[in-house]
Amino acid sequence: MTDRPHLAVIGAGPAGLAATLAAAARGLRVTLVDSAAEAGGQFYRQPAAELRARRPQALHHQWRVWERLRDDLRAHLRAGTVRHLTDHHVWLVERRPTDFVVHALLGPEQEDPATVRADAVLLATGGYEQVLPFPGWTLPGVVTAGGAQAMLKGTLVVPGRTAVVAGTGPLLLPVATGLAAAGVEVAALVESAGARAFARHLRPLVSQPGKLAEGALYAAQLARRRVRPLFRHTVVEAHGTERVEAVTVAALDAAGRVRPGTRRRIACDSLAVSHGMLAHTDLAESLGCRLDGHVVHVDDEQRTDVPRVWAAGEATGIGGSALALIEGRIAGSSAAARLTGTEPDRAEWDTSLKSRRRLREFAAALDAVYRPPAHWSEQVTDETLVCRCEEVTAGAVRAAVDDLGAGDPRTVKLLTRAGMGWCQGRICGPAVAGLAGCRPTPSRRPFARPVPLGVLAQEPDHPTEEGPS
Amino acid sequence: MSSPLDLADARPGPAFTVTLDDREIEALPGQTVAAALWAAGVTSWRTTRGAGRPRGVFCGIGVCFDCLVTVNDRPNQRACLVPLAPGDVIRTQEGTGHDD
Numbered sequence: 094m095t096d097r098p099h100l101a102v103i104g105a106g107p108a109g110l111a112a113t114l115a116a117a118a119r120g121l122r123v124t125l126v127d128s129a130a131e132a133g134g135q136f137y138r139q140p141a142a143e144l145r146a147r148r149p150q151a152l153h154h155q156w157r158v159w160e161r162l163r164d165d166l167r168a169h170l171r172a173g174t175v176r177h178l179t180d181h182h183v184w185l186v187e188r189r190p191t192d193f194v195v196h197a198l199l200g201p202e203q204e205d206p207a208t209v210r211a212d213a214v215l216l217a218t219g220g221y222e223q224v225l226p227f228p229g230w231t232l233p234g235v236v237t238a239g240g241a242q243a244m245l246k247g248t249l250v251v252p253g254r255t256a257v258v259a260g261t262g263p264l265l266l267p268v269a270t271g272l273a274a275a276g277v278e279v280a281a282l283v284e285s286a287g288a289r290a291f292a293r294h295l296r297p298l299v300s301q302p303g304k305l306a307e308g309a310l311y312a313a314q315l316a317r318r319r320v321r322p323l324f325r326h327t328v329v330e331a332h333g334t335e336r337v338e339a340v341t342v343a344a345l346d347a348a349g350r351v352r353p354g355t356r357r358r359i360a361c362d363s364l365a366v367s368h369g370m371l372a373h374t375d376l377a378e379s380l381g382c383r384l385d386g387h388v389v390h391v392d393d394e395q396r397t398d399v400p401r402v403w404a405a406g407e408a409t410g411i412g413g414s415a416l417a418l419i420e421g422r423i424a425g426s427s428a429a430a431r432l433t434g435t436e437p438d439r440a441e442w443d444t445s446l447k448s449r450r451r452l453r454e455f456a457a458a459l460d461a462v463y464r465p466p467a468h469w470s471e472q473v474t475d476e477t478l479v480c481r482c483e484e485v486t487a488g489a490v491r492a493a494v495d496d497l498g499a500g501d502p503r504t505v506k507l508l509t510r511a512g513m514g515w516c517q518g519r520i521c522g523p524a525v526a527g528l529a530g531c532r533p534t535p536s537r538r539p540f541a542r543p544v545p546l547g548v549l550a551q552e553p554d555h556p557t558e559e560g561p562s
Numbered sequence: 563m564s565s566p567l568d569l570a571d572a573r574p575g576p577a578f579t580v581t582l583d584d585r586e587i588e589a590l591p592g593q594t595v596a597a598a599l600w601a602a603g604v605t606s607w608r609t610t611r612g613a614g615r616p617r618g619v620f621c622g623i624g625v626c627f628d629c630l631v632t633v634n635d636r637p638n639q640r641a642c643l644v645p646l647a648p649g650d651v652i653r654t655q656e657g658t659g660h661d662d
C-alpha cells in the first residue's frame with residue numbers, strides 16, 4: 094500500500110479503459126471493476142478465451158485501437174498500478190464522508206458480495222438498447238440488434254439462418270454486416286430514417302470523414318451480399334407462434350406514419366431490432382449525481398456535480414466508441430490532476446477537448462437523424478405487451494391514462510405494474526412514457542442490480558478488497 | 563456456408579454434453595447457456611408467469627431478464643450470462659421458477 098490516491102473505475106468499455114490508462118499513467122492507483130469476464134465493454138467485446146479464436150478481429154472494427162488498449166492495460170496490471178476485477182456486478186456505490194465504497198456481487202449468478210474502498214470513483218457504465226414495442230416483439234427470435242452483436246462477438250453464435258435487421262440508428266449497419274459475415278442471410282435491413290434527414294445535418298456529418306467512411310464500408314459489404322437498405326421503412330409486426338417466422342414491413346410517409354398499401358411480408362427466423370441507446374445511470378442516480386434528461390450531467394472535465402465522482406462514455410450521452418474513448422481519457426486525466434494536485438498537460442488537454450467537441454457535434458447530428466418514427470405508437474395494438482416482465486399490455490397502459498387519469502409513468506406503473514418486474518422498467522420505460530404521452534422520467538432505482546436479501550442483511554462493515562499497491 | 567466459428571477461426575477444446583430437459587445437447591468450452599442453446603437451434607426456454615408465452619434471449623447482455631432458466635436446480639439464472647460446464651443440467655423454466 095502506498096498513499097497514492099485510489100480511483101475506482103466502474104466499467105471496462107472504451108471509456109473506462111481509456112480513463113483507467115490515463116489515470117494510472119498520471120500516478121493514481123486504479124481498480125477497474127466490470128461485470129464481464131474480460132475487458133472491452135460492448136464495442137470491444139471479445140470471444141470467450143476458451144473459444145480460442147485466432148481471428149477475433151474478423152468481427153471487429155478498429156482492432157489496432159483495441160490492441161493498444163489491451164496491451165497498455167496488461168502493462169499496468171503487471172506493474173501493479175491497476176487492478177482489474179472481472180465478474181464484479183456493482184449494485185451500489187456508497188458515498189461516505191471521506192471515501193467511497195463500491196458494492197459488487199460476484200460471478201454470473203451474482204450472489205457473493207465484495208466491496209472496494211476508493212478515494213474517488215469514475216462511472217463508465219455505458220448503455221443498453223432501446224426497443225419500442227410492436228405486435229410480436231416478444232416472440233423468441235426477436236432480439237435487440239446489439240444483443241445479436243454481443244452474442245456473436247462474445248460467444249460466436251447467431252440467432253438463426255435468415256434475419257431481418259430493423260429499427261433506426263448507426264448500430265444497424267455493423268450488426269447486419271456482422272451477421273452476414275457469420276453466414277446469416279440478411280433478408281432485409283429496415284431503417285426508418287430517410288435521406289432527407291441526413292441532408293439537413295450534412296455539416297457536422299461530413300466533419301467526421303472517418304466515421305462516414307466506416308458507414309460506407311459497411312454499406313459496401315452489405316451491397317456485395319445483395320442486402321440493400323430499405324430507408325424510411327419500419328417493421329409493423331412480427332409473426333409466429335413459438336418463434337418469429339416472418340415480419341411485415343411498411344414504408345413511412347414524411348410525417349413518420351405508415352403509408353397505406355405499402356405493407357409487405359418478409360420470411361425470416363430472427364429479427365434484430367433497435368431504436369437507439371439509453372444510458373446506464375443507476376449508480377450515478379444513487380450517488381445523487383444530477384442528470385440532464387436521461388444522461389449523467391458532467392462539466393468540461395467530465396466531473397459530475399458530486400465531488401470526486403467523474404463519468405464518461407455513454408453514461409453521459411450516446412455517441413459511440415470514439416467519443417467514449419476521448420471522454421474516458423479526459424476524465425482519467427482530470428481525476429489524476431485533481432486528486433494529486435497537479436495540472437494536466439495543457440496542449441494535450443486542449444487537443445482532447447477539441448476532438449470531444451467535434452465528436453459530440455457528430456453524435457448530436459446522428460441523434461437528430463436517427464429518431465424512431467414519430468407515430469410509432471399507432472402501430473401498437475391494445476393486445477401488444479409493453480412491459481415484457483409483468484406482461485402489461487398497451488391497452489392497460491392506455492386505460493390507465495384515459496380512464497384512470499394517470500399523467501406520468503410513475504402513476505402508470507402503480508396502476509398497471511408496468512416497470513415493476515425483473516428489469517425494473519429498463520426495457521419498457523420509454524414505451525410506457527410514449528404511450529402515456531409524457532416524457533420519460535428517471536426511475537430512481539435504489540440498486541443497479543437485483544440484490545439477494547441475504548446480501549443486504551449481512552453487508553460487511555469492512556471493505557473486503559483494497560486497491561492495487 | 564460460413565459459420566461464426568469459421569469466421570473468427572475459433573479452435574475451441576472438445577465439445578461436452580449438457581442436458582436441456584433431459585435432452586442431450588453439445589456445448590463448447592466458453593459458451594454461455596444461451597449460446598449453447600442457440601447453437602443447438604433452441605431459441606426459447608421459458609414460459610411467462612401470466613400467459614405462458616415462450617421467451618428466450620432478448621437483450622443478450624443481462625439487462626432484460628427474458629432469458630431466465632434453471633441451471634443445476636437454481637431457477638432464475640440469466641442464460642446470456644451464465645457459462646456452461648460439462649454435465650450441467652438445464653431446465654426450461656415455467657413462471658417464477660420457484661416450483662422447480
Ligand SMILES: Cc1cc2nc3c(=O)[nH]c(=O)nc-3n(C[C@H](O)[C@H](O)[C@H](O)COP(=O)(O)OP(=O)(O)OC[C@H]3O[C@@H](n4cnc5c(N)ncnc54)[C@H](O)[C@@H]3O)c2cc1C
Nearest residue numbers: 104106107108128134135136183218219239406407413414
Ligand atoms: C449490446 C450492445 C452492443 C453494441 N455493439 C456495438 C458495435 O458492435 N459497434 C458499435 O459501434 N457500437 C456498439 N454498441 C454501442 C457501444 O455501446 C458504444 O459504442 C461503446 O461501447 C460505448 O463505450 P462505453 O465505454 O461508454 O460503454 P460500454 O462499452 O457499454 O462499457 C460499459 C461497461 O460497463 C460495465 N458495466 C455497466 N454497468 C455495470 C455495473 N453495474 N457493474 C459492473 N460493470 C458494469 C459493462 O459490463 C461494460 O463492460 C453496442 C451497444 C450495446 C448495448
Ligand code: FES
Nearest residue numbers: 622624626627642
Ligand atoms: S437476454 Fe436479456 S438478460 Fe439475458
